[in-house]
Every structure is written in C-alpha cells, then in structure tokens.
Amino acid sequence: MNMNRKLTWMLLFGITTLFTQCKDSGDEVKADDENELITSVTLTFTEVGTGTVTTFAYKDPDGDGGNAPTKFDTISLKANTSYTLTPAFLDESKTPVDDITAEIKEKAFEHLLVYTPNPTTLLTYTYGDKDTNGYPIGLTGTAIAGAAGTGTLKVQLRHQPNAKNGTITPGSDDVNLDFNLKVK
Amino acid sequence: MKSYFFLFLILINSSISHGQNPSCTCFIKGFVRDQHSGQPIAGATVLLTGTTNGVFTNDKGRYEIKDLCPGAYTLEARIVGYSVYKQSIDLKTGHEENFTLLEQEVHLKDVEITAQRTDAPSSQPLTMISGNDLEQTRGQTLGESLKGISGVTSMQTGSSISKPVIHGLHSNRILILNNGVRQEGQQWGSEHAPEIDPFVATRLSVIKGAAGVRYGSDAIGGVILVEPEELPFNKPLSGEVNLVGFTNGRQGVVSSTIQGGIKGLSGFGWRAQGTIKRGGNIRTPNYFLDNTGISEKNFSLGAGYRHKGFGIDLFYSRFDTKIGIFSGSHIGSVTDLLNVIKNGEPFVKSGFSYKIGRPDQNVTHDLLKAEAHYNFQDGNRLQWTIAQQVNNRNEYDLHVPRNDSIAALNHPELTFKLNTLTNDVIWDHKPIAGKISGQIGLSTLYQYNLMTGRPLIPNFNQFNIGVFWIERYIKNDWEFEAGVRYDYRTLSTHRIASRQKISNYFDFHNASGTVGATRNLTQNLSARLNAGSTWRAPNVSELFSDGVHHGAAAYEKGDSTLHPEKAFNSIASIKYASEKLTIEIGGYFNYIKDFIYLKPQPEPILTVRGAFPYFKYTQTDASFKGIDVSAAWQFVKNITVTSKLSYLKAYDTRNDDYLVMIPANRLDNQLKYEIPLLANFHNVFFSVGNLWVARQKLVPPNSDFMPPPAAYSLWNIQAGGTIHLSNKQQLEIGLSVQNLFNTVYRDYMNRFRYYADDIGRNASLRLKWTFGA
Structure with a gap:
C-alpha cells in the first residue's frame, strides 16, 4: 500500500515535467497588420485654366503614434480662383504600398469625402462625382477659393458601409484632418 | 484547494x-x-x-x-x-x-x-452567494451575478460584457479562482469579461481586500472564488435542468447537470454539465441597440476518486462565446464621439434581431485541471493541483479590409492566444496542540501569449514562482493568523517595430504579508481586523500599449520603465447575527503606492483621424477608503427588509486629485415576504427591491468627454416557489422583473454611456427541475 502511494506520487510529479515544455513567443512574432491604416493623404489642387498643379500632404509613415507625422502642409491657394481638387490616400506601411484611393473608388457606395472650410468664406466645394446610388463621393470636385484670409480646411473620409445616404452623419471617420488654409 | x-x-x-x-x-x-x-x-x-x-x-x-x-x-x-x-x-x-x-x-x-473549508484569511470579510440567492442570478454573466454583494460592482461594456469590481479595483487587480485555478485570460482589457460559465458553480464567494499571500500577487483588490459542489462520491444518479428566459434580448438559457457515483465501484464520483445561451438585440427604454446579441455554448466534465486518505479530481471545462458589440459604439475620431454625445442617442437605428455581425468578439477558454491530495495518518495533508488553460480571443472590427479578397477571408482584426500552465503544491501541517494550523505552498505559473493583428500588446513569455506560509492560532474567543509570501516573476516581450524585432526582458520580485485577528465578543457579535501588504507587477498592456483605444477615444501609451505597485490594505468589520437581525459593517483603507493609471498629457496626439487626447501610463499614490454595510431585519414574522450600502472614496494623494472610473456610491434595499407553504408551493416568496446609485461627483475636472451620468433609481420585483413533484423530484419556479418602470439611465462604469442608454425593462422566468437528490 505504502509503495503504491509512493509510486502514485512519483507518477504525478513525472507528469509535471511533461508540461514544462517551454514555448518561446519570440519565435512567432508577427508584424502589426492594421487593415484600415492610412499613412498619407495628398490633396492635389489643379488650377482651372492654367493647369498649374500644387500638392499638399499629410504623412505619418509609421502610422498612429511612434514617430510624429513627418509632413503636414499648409494649403496655400490664390484668392477667387477655381481648382480641381483630387485627394489621394496611401498606406505606405505595407509592401507594396497599398493604394487606398483605388479601394475607395471600388467601394464608392460606402465612402464619402467631406471638405469643410473654416471660416466658410475661404472656400466653396462642389462634388464632381457620384456613386452607383447617385450619392456624391468627393474623389474629384471643384474648389473655389474665396476672399483672402487664413483658416482651416477639414478633410474627412467618412466610412459608411450599408448606411451611406449622402449626408455626413452615418458611419465613422477614416480620415479627419484639419489642414491650415491660407488664401492670398 | x-x-x-x-x-x-x-x-x-x-x-x-x-x-x-x-x-x-x-x-x-x-x-x-x-x-x-x-x-x-x-x-x-x-x-x-x-x-x-x-x-x-x-x-x-x-x-x-x-x-x-x-x-x-x-x-x-x-x-x-x-x-x-x-x-x-x-x-x-x-x-x-x-x-x-x-x-x-x-x-x-x-x-x-x-x-x-477556507483558505481565505479568516480575518477578511468573505461574502458568499449560494442557494436561493444564486438561483435568482441564473442566466446572468459572472460579473452581473456578483453585483448583489455590498462593495462589489461591475464595469460594463454594454450589457453583455461585465467585469467584477471589488472596492473600486478590477481587471488585473483582482483574481478569479475558477474551481481552484487562477483564471488567466486577457483580463487587462476593460472589455474582456471573465471567461466563466456561472452555472459551473454552486457557490460564488468574494474575499474583499488584499489577499495576495494565499492566492498570489496581483490580488490587491480582492479574490473571487467560483466553486462547484463536491463530486457526488458513491451517491445515486441525480441532476438538474435549468431553463431561463429573458424578455429583453429575447434571451434563452438552458443548462443541465447530471452526476453520480459508479455502482459497484466504491470511491468514484462524476459530473457532466452544459449550458447554451442565445440572445438578440438588447432594448433600452426607447430603442434597440444594434448588434448586441450573444451566443454561448459551455460544458464541463468532472470525475474523481477517493480511497482512504487519497483523492484525485479531474476537471475539464470549455467556455465558448460570441458577443456582438453595439455597432453604434464604433467611432473613428473624437469628432465622431462628440457628435454621438451631442445627439443624445445612437445614430445607428435597429430593430430586433438575433444576428451577430461585426463588430464582435469570439472567445474560447479551455481549462484542464488535475488535483490530487493525500491525508497522512498523523494529520499532515499534501495537495497538488496542476492546470492548463488556453484562452483564444478573436476580435472583429466593424469594418472589413477594403481589399475584397482579404475581406472575403473574414479574419479577425485582433487575435490573442494565451496559454497558461499553473502548478500548486500545498502542505497543511498537522495541527500543533490542536490550536495552531497552517500551510506552506509553492505555486508556479508559466504562460505565453501570441498575438496578431492591429498593434496592441506584444507577444510575451512569463514565468512566476511563489512560496507562502500561513499559520492560524485559535484560543478561546480569539483567532489569529499571519502569513508571508515571496514571488519572483520574469517576463520577456517580443514585438516588431519599424520592421525590427525588439525583445525586452523584465524581472519583478517582492514579498507580501498579512496579519489578522478575529474576536468573538458574544454569542452574536464578532469583530475582525486584517492588515496586509501585497504587490502587483505592471502588466504587458501597461508596459507597451501604443495606439488609439477606440472605445475610449483616447491615445494610450505604455511605459516600459514602470515598476510594481505595492498595496497596503487594512480592513475591519463587525458582525452581529441573531435570529431576526443580522448587521455587518466593514470599513477599509487601501493605500496603493505607485498606483498605475492613465495620466492625461497636456498635448493631444495627431493621427490621420485627427487629434486624440493623449494618455500615458504613469504611477502615483492612491488611497481607497470605503464602508460596506449590509443588514437584514425580520421585523414581522415572514417579512424581512435587507439593506446594503457601498460607499467609496478614491483619491490620488500624490497629485491631490480624484481618480477616474471609480464606481459611484449605492444603496440597495429589498423587502421580502416569505410563506413556507402556499397550496402546493413550498418556500414561496415575494419581494420588491430598489437600487439607488448616486452620481459620481468625485472625478478630476475636465477628465472626460461628458460629465458622469446622473443618479438613478431602479425598481425590481421577484417571486418564487418550489413544488415537490415526488420524493426525489422538485421544480423551482422564479419570476422577476428588473428595471420595472423602464427607467432611462446611464451608469458611469458602463463604457457605452457615451453612446446609448442602459438596458430597459427585463422580465425573466426561471425553471429548475432537480431529480435524484
């Protein structure tokens, strides 16, 4: 009986050592994968008539946090001038670089770009495109700079899956940037 | 254990x-x-x-x-x-x-x-929910079931994710022992509820205050014990079937247990238990909350053998849940959040549906445990518990990847796999002179975490070893106890930053101690006093978080130089218990040195979604002072009034300010009328209750996007009884209505308070059929 008991205990302790196999979580580190990341936003203003192209960008190559954004331009426009405005979005953290603009175009029925100047007199925006449901998108449009002054231009990319109705309300922001705006 | x-x-x-x-x-x-x-x-x-x-x-x-x-x-x-x-x-x-x-x-x-049998410090208040009180919580989550205890509240993410809070502390500051095993999930997350099916337990206990010596460091706020009944050794077949239906969410729960010994084989006992839960969208008084359904399937198996002084128990449980997260809580930027707050109700409108879509959480938790003990002839006792847990958490965001081919795979945006192995050896030495008893224990924990997806926490390996020694001495009306513990922990973390693998290594070690006394003053009156010190090593999220916490609209950044927090806890209580009147008054003072919290930074952090308030994990000194009172008085035959009061004041003593996310004070009253026999019904009762929760006024100024919600008062009614179907079969029936008047309210501890009202009226019917016992 006593022998049996000893054996039982030895057996049980034996099982413990089986469990003590170690696994190193360091061998299986995977790079971060954020599916909605946008690292750069570029606004291209093409002057109607002259065709002069100016671009203004926001760049944060390593995404949120980490290093601070490397670029956040001030938009500079001529007063009382018409421009064609085309935005471009990239995820440069991926290899190859992910062209988010193309994906927005493909899923135009669930995205809406909103341009809000403050004060409103600085700029007037008119949508130049429509999705399959007839709602605006904002990947191309006309921006008319108003009287000279300084303020901001809020650029929002609204992600509105199954809810897009032409207004800003549904969905959530994928981009929400306040560019400084100078009209002179 | x-x-x-x-x-x-x-x-x-x-x-x-x-x-x-x-x-x-x-x-x-x-x-x-x-x-x-x-x-x-x-x-x-x-x-x-x-x-x-x-x-x-x-x-x-x-x-x-x-x-x-x-x-x-x-x-x-x-x-x-x-x-x-x-x-x-x-x-x-x-x-x-x-x-x-x-x-x-x-x-x-x-x-x-x-x-x-209590491993808990006897000088610390231990409150238990079992029997009829536990029956009334059936169908609810673990966090909700414990809310009836004074001093215990919950931190919620909607109504399906609920984490217990003891004396204002939660998550990594409290421990949950599931069937004697330290529950190891991703408990650092405020939206990560304990992965436990309360139907496994026939008893839920809460030890309030630091109980680190016996249960390990981290137990700064308290310990929750989830315990099943002893296996039915050599007993005939018995079992139970529970059916619970809730009107809100049109939720149904079925849980059954079957158990017995083995005929002709002496010393065996076994049990099998399973639960299925399915619910749809929750309704607040004025609207449904889109995508708030739940689907849960759990089961557990247990078997054991006893022979003379030897015993062995095996236990396996699986918890599998899919929880929809209210889609109206998804925000991209601070502007989105401010717009929802301004609107006063969610933009996302919905009807009733059982469908669970994105965003959702898919969590499984497997536990395999073996426990063996031997009682020596001379009174010594040795117990060994070994357990492995695998926690698999998948979180799906509202938005699928924009790329269709990737989206079609429907991968979770976040995956955590946590594997934990724990070992506990405890020696209870033979009583000395019949007055001194004690135990010495050795605990080890080894775990590793693998994660993929959006940046949140790194992979890590962790090893912990602890030794403790507790002695108890009883003399006349006095009972004394004292204990010490030492823990050593190594942690290695691995992550990829700027395409480089970065590994960090940490060592934490510290001692814990406890002393306590219990005095029985008279037959009815007893007093307890306990003082203890314990500590908690910073967890991986506090060390390495780096990103936007979308639920909170905050940018949270960890600090890898954090050192452990140390808690000094004292708790005193007085209890008077007579046939008609029971009163328990407890006061506590918990001082936490180097308390880890999120400190708001003066400058916001700029992201492509705009500027987010910036918070950094920082250390301060904090004090938690509070009083718990519970009283039950049978003032007329068969009529009892029960009152419970929880009062807490938490303060940041280093910065002279209040702390955020501290539960508001509350008062819970209940009037119960009992009839031992009414027609065929035994133990019939009717009760009416009210819960009053104050507004949390003690918050740092400008610390939040909206002020803490107003005070609220909720009414509830219950009724129940038991029919004896035969000698060995009975049927218990329970009816209850929570939030009787469909009151509109929001709770400060519910993270969805920004987005929507809390749950509206909810009526439930419970049936429990027991046989064989």
Missing part, C-alpha cells in the same frame, strides 16, 4: 431518571469530517454558544458534549482553516414537557452540515 467539511452529527437525546436534576442528561455526539477527503478532523472545537460547554474532537474526529439540559442550543464548530459553522439544535423536540422520571426515549437524528 477548496474543500469543505461536513459535520456528521448523530444526535442522541436521552433522558434517564436521576436524582436532583433528572432531565439534564442529554448529550450530543458525533464526528467532524472534511468533506473533500472524508477524513476525520482532529482538534476541532465543538461548543454550545452561550454556555461553557466546549470540547475538542479526538484523533478519530469524535466529540461528545454531555450533561445537557433539554432546550434550544446553537452548536458551533470551529476548526482552524475552516470557516465557523453554526447550527441550531433543539434538544426537546417532540416532548417538551414529558421528561418524566420513568420515561426513557432515544432520539436518533442525522444532521448533515456542510461548511466551507
């Missing part, structure tokens, strides 16, 4: 004719045994309260109290390492006046008493 003892009493009440005091020849005798092992307990004190009669059990666990006059007594058994048990005994049942000279009568009665 937790076992219980039951006193198996054989009452022999005899009266034989004798000289002057003819009737005072009654006696009580019996055995005291540990139910877990069935072994007799030597050196237990058995006494009749209010008298000087008290004896010790002998080596075989036997006791005998002689020369008793007929009358009503309270028999009390006190054993070091077990909680005190009291039982009323009537030594004149059946023949009040018939103690005549020549009459000789022998009453033989078996009284089975089960009481809990």
Whole structure:
C-alpha cells in the first residue's frame, strides 16, 4: 500500500515535467497588420485654366503614434480662383504600398469625402462625382477659393458601409484632418 | 484547494431518571469530517454558544458534549482553516414537557452540515452567494451575478460584457479562482469579461481586500472564488435542468447537470454539465441597440476518486462565446464621439434581431485541471493541483479590409492566444496542540501569449514562482493568523517595430504579508481586523500599449520603465447575527503606492483621424477608503427588509486629485415576504427591491468627454416557489422583473454611456427541475 502511494506520487510529479515544455513567443512574432491604416493623404489642387498643379500632404509613415507625422502642409491657394481638387490616400506601411484611393473608388457606395472650410468664406466645394446610388463621393470636385484670409480646411473620409445616404452623419471617420488654409 | 467539511452529527437525546436534576442528561455526539477527503478532523472545537460547554474532537474526529439540559442550543464548530459553522439544535423536540422520571426515549437524528473549508484569511470579510440567492442570478454573466454583494460592482461594456469590481479595483487587480485555478485570460482589457460559465458553480464567494499571500500577487483588490459542489462520491444518479428566459434580448438559457457515483465501484464520483445561451438585440427604454446579441455554448466534465486518505479530481471545462458589440459604439475620431454625445442617442437605428455581425468578439477558454491530495495518518495533508488553460480571443472590427479578397477571408482584426500552465503544491501541517494550523505552498505559473493583428500588446513569455506560509492560532474567543509570501516573476516581450524585432526582458520580485485577528465578543457579535501588504507587477498592456483605444477615444501609451505597485490594505468589520437581525459593517483603507493609471498629457496626439487626447501610463499614490454595510431585519414574522450600502472614496494623494472610473456610491434595499407553504408551493416568496446609485461627483475636472451620468433609481420585483413533484423530484419556479418602470439611465462604469442608454425593462422566468437528490 505504502509503495503504491509512493509510486502514485512519483507518477504525478513525472507528469509535471511533461508540461514544462517551454514555448518561446519570440519565435512567432508577427508584424502589426492594421487593415484600415492610412499613412498619407495628398490633396492635389489643379488650377482651372492654367493647369498649374500644387500638392499638399499629410504623412505619418509609421502610422498612429511612434514617430510624429513627418509632413503636414499648409494649403496655400490664390484668392477667387477655381481648382480641381483630387485627394489621394496611401498606406505606405505595407509592401507594396497599398493604394487606398483605388479601394475607395471600388467601394464608392460606402465612402464619402467631406471638405469643410473654416471660416466658410475661404472656400466653396462642389462634388464632381457620384456613386452607383447617385450619392456624391468627393474623389474629384471643384474648389473655389474665396476672399483672402487664413483658416482651416477639414478633410474627412467618412466610412459608411450599408448606411451611406449622402449626408455626413452615418458611419465613422477614416480620415479627419484639419489642414491650415491660407488664401492670398 | 477548496474543500469543505461536513459535520456528521448523530444526535442522541436521552433522558434517564436521576436524582436532583433528572432531565439534564442529554448529550450530543458525533464526528467532524472534511468533506473533500472524508477524513476525520482532529482538534476541532465543538461548543454550545452561550454556555461553557466546549470540547475538542479526538484523533478519530469524535466529540461528545454531555450533561445537557433539554432546550434550544446553537452548536458551533470551529476548526482552524475552516470557516465557523453554526447550527441550531433543539434538544426537546417532540416532548417538551414529558421528561418524566420513568420515561426513557432515544432520539436518533442525522444532521448533515456542510461548511466551507477556507483558505481565505479568516480575518477578511468573505461574502458568499449560494442557494436561493444564486438561483435568482441564473442566466446572468459572472460579473452581473456578483453585483448583489455590498462593495462589489461591475464595469460594463454594454450589457453583455461585465467585469467584477471589488472596492473600486478590477481587471488585473483582482483574481478569479475558477474551481481552484487562477483564471488567466486577457483580463487587462476593460472589455474582456471573465471567461466563466456561472452555472459551473454552486457557490460564488468574494474575499474583499488584499489577499495576495494565499492566492498570489496581483490580488490587491480582492479574490473571487467560483466553486462547484463536491463530486457526488458513491451517491445515486441525480441532476438538474435549468431553463431561463429573458424578455429583453429575447434571451434563452438552458443548462443541465447530471452526476453520480459508479455502482459497484466504491470511491468514484462524476459530473457532466452544459449550458447554451442565445440572445438578440438588447432594448433600452426607447430603442434597440444594434448588434448586441450573444451566443454561448459551455460544458464541463468532472470525475474523481477517493480511497482512504487519497483523492484525485479531474476537471475539464470549455467556455465558448460570441458577443456582438453595439455597432453604434464604433467611432473613428473624437469628432465622431462628440457628435454621438451631442445627439443624445445612437445614430445607428435597429430593430430586433438575433444576428451577430461585426463588430464582435469570439472567445474560447479551455481549462484542464488535475488535483490530487493525500491525508497522512498523523494529520499532515499534501495537495497538488496542476492546470492548463488556453484562452483564444478573436476580435472583429466593424469594418472589413477594403481589399475584397482579404475581406472575403473574414479574419479577425485582433487575435490573442494565451496559454497558461499553473502548478500548486500545498502542505497543511498537522495541527500543533490542536490550536495552531497552517500551510506552506509553492505555486508556479508559466504562460505565453501570441498575438496578431492591429498593434496592441506584444507577444510575451512569463514565468512566476511563489512560496507562502500561513499559520492560524485559535484560543478561546480569539483567532489569529499571519502569513508571508515571496514571488519572483520574469517576463520577456517580443514585438516588431519599424520592421525590427525588439525583445525586452523584465524581472519583478517582492514579498507580501498579512496579519489578522478575529474576536468573538458574544454569542452574536464578532469583530475582525486584517492588515496586509501585497504587490502587483505592471502588466504587458501597461508596459507597451501604443495606439488609439477606440472605445475610449483616447491615445494610450505604455511605459516600459514602470515598476510594481505595492498595496497596503487594512480592513475591519463587525458582525452581529441573531435570529431576526443580522448587521455587518466593514470599513477599509487601501493605500496603493505607485498606483498605475492613465495620466492625461497636456498635448493631444495627431493621427490621420485627427487629434486624440493623449494618455500615458504613469504611477502615483492612491488611497481607497470605503464602508460596506449590509443588514437584514425580520421585523414581522415572514417579512424581512435587507439593506446594503457601498460607499467609496478614491483619491490620488500624490497629485491631490480624484481618480477616474471609480464606481459611484449605492444603496440597495429589498423587502421580502416569505410563506413556507402556499397550496402546493413550498418556500414561496415575494419581494420588491430598489437600487439607488448616486452620481459620481468625485472625478478630476475636465477628465472626460461628458460629465458622469446622473443618479438613478431602479425598481425590481421577484417571486418564487418550489413544488415537490415526488420524493426525489422538485421544480423551482422564479419570476422577476428588473428595471420595472423602464427607467432611462446611464451608469458611469458602463463604457457605452457615451453612446446609448442602459438596458430597459427585463422580465425573466426561471425553471429548475432537480431529480435524484
């Protein structure tokens, strides 16, 4: 009986050592994968008539946090001038670089770009495109700079899956940037 | 780890004719045994309260109290390492006046008493929910079930994710022991609820205050014990079926248990249990919350064997849940959040649906446990528990990847796989002089975490070893205890930053200690005092978080230079218990040095979604002072009023400011009318209750996007009873309505308070059919 008991205990302790196999979580580190990341936003203003192209960008190559954004331009426009405005979005953290603009175009029925100047007199925006449901998108449009002054231009990319109705309300922001705006 | 003892009493009440005091020849005798092992307990004190009669059990666990006059007594058994048990005994049942000279009568009665063997510090308040109180919480999550205890609240993410909060502390600052095993999930996350099916338990207990010595560092705020009943060794087949239906969410829960011994094979016991839960969208008083359904499938299997002093138990449980996260809580930027707050109700409108879409959480938790013990002839006892847990958490965001081919794979945006192996060896030394008992234990924990997806926390490996020693001493009306513990932990983390693998290594070690005393002042009045110190190492999210916490619209950044927090806890309580009145008043003071919290930074952090308020994990000193009061008074026959008050004031003493996310003070009142027998129904009761929760006024100024919600008052009603279908079958019926008046409210501890109102009226029907027992 006593022998049996000893054996039982030895057996049980034996099982413990089986469990003590170690696994190193360091061998299986995977790079971060954020599916909605946008690292750069570029606004291209093409002057109607002259065709002069100016671009203004926001760049944060390593995404949120980490290093601070490397670029956040001030938009500079001529007063009382018409421009064609085309935005471009990239995820440069991926290899190859992910062209988010193309994906927005493909899923135009669930995205809406909103341009809000403050004060409103600085700029007037008119949508130049429509999705399959007839709602605006904002990947191309006309921006008319108003009287000279300084303020901001809020650029929002609204992600509105199954809810897009032409207004800003549904969905959530994928981009929400306040560019400084100078009209002179 | 937790076992219980039951006193198996054989009452022999005899009266034989004798000289002057003819009737005072009654006696009580019996055995005291540990139910877990069935072994007799030597050196237990058995006494009749209010008298000087008290004896010790002998080596075989036997006791005998002689020369008793007929009358009503309270028999009390006190054993070091077990909680005190009291039982009323009537030594004149059946023949009040018939103690005549020549009459000789022998009453033989078996009284089975089960009481809990407690590893918990006896000088710390332990509150238990079991029996009828537990039945009334059936169908709810673990966090919700514990809310009836004063000093315990919950932190919620909607109504389906609920985390227990003890004295204002939660997550990594409290420990949950599931069937004796330290629950290891991703508990650092405020939206990560404990992965436990409450139907596994027949008893939920809360130890308030730091209990780090026995259960390991981290238990700064308290410990929750989730305990099933002892396996039914050598007992016939029995079982139960529970059906619960809730009107809100049109939720249905089925849970059944079947258990027994094995005929012809002595010493075996087994149990199988399973639960299925399915619910749809929750309704607030004015609107449905889109995508708030739940689907849960859990089961557990247990088997055990006892032979003489030896015993072994095996347990396996699987918890599998899919929880929809309210889609209106998804925000991209601070602007989005401010717009929802301004709107006063969610932009996303919905009807009722059982569908669970994105965003959602898919969590499985597997636990495999083996426990073996041996009781040596001389009173020593050795117990060994080994357990493996695998926690698999998948979180799906609202938005699928924009790229269709990737989206079609429907991968979760976040995956955590946490694998934990724990080992505990505990030696209970034989009682010294029947007065001193104690235990020495060694615990190890090894775990590794693998994660993929959006940046949140790194992979890590963690190893922890702890040794502890606790001694308890009982003398007369005093009970003392003292314990020490030492823990050592290594942590290695691995992550990829800027395409480089970065590994960090940490060592944490520290000592914990506890001293306490319990004094029984009179038969009804007792006082306890406990002081202790414990510590908690910073967890991986506090060290390495770096990103936007979308639920909170905050950018949270960890700090890898954080050092452990140290808690100094004192807790005192006084309890008066008589037949008609029970009052327990407890006060606590918990000082946490180097308390880790999210400190707001002056500059916001700029992201492509705009500027987010920036918070950094920082250390300060914090104090938690509070009072818990609970009282039950049967002021008229069959009518009882119960009141519970929880008061807490938390303060950042280093910065002279309040702390965020501290539960508001609350008062819970209940009036209950009981009828022992009404037509065919036994133990019938009707009750009406009110919960009043104050507004949390003690918050740092400008610390939040919206001020803490207003105070609220909720009414509820309950009724229930039991029908005896046959000798061995009974049916319990319970009805209740929560939030009776469909009151609109929001709670400060609910993270969805920005987005939507809390849950509206919810009626439920519970049926429990038991057989064989």
